Amino acid sequence: MFLAKIKKRVVSTRKHPAYNGKHVFVVQPVNPDLKAVGNEWVAVDYVGASIGDIVVCGGAPGVAQQVFQLDYAPIRTLIMAIVDKIDFRDFQ
């Protein structure tokens, strides 16, 4: 799983049914010091996050199927938690 900042929202009308009714965001992975690192990802929201939040993203294959209780869920990256606070030591 990785820390990320929600940058933008992806609006789409034609999509796979598993995405109906779900918010899809563009997230930028960040270090604990909230500096951007690496490329953006697209993630499906499950906790009611919004643009500008720091969140925890990730997911194993097939997890979305269980989490959303769907027959078929071609979803990989989930937004699992909205971060309130991060305590961390320095890192390389």
Place this chain on the structure above:
Amino acid sequence: MKLGNVIGNVWAERKVKQLHGCRLLVVQPIQSSGRPCGSPLVVADPGRLAGIGDTVVIVTSTDAAQAFDSGVAPVNAAVVELVDIIQ
């Protein structure tokens, strides 16, 4: 999942059974700013969602097989959304 621009089609007469009747698109992964990131991929489009020039969301993992109605396909990249706006 990633954002991508559809830049081409792949036509193949002989292919595995599960891919019959399924479009194969050439997609360039991009960032939301439009900057390309990574090399173009061949992406299955079972839902017939996109064509050349469209911006799409693709899932690149074993979950891609679940974009198919049967839920079983030898793919690890599939189109799941046709993007209207990124705001």
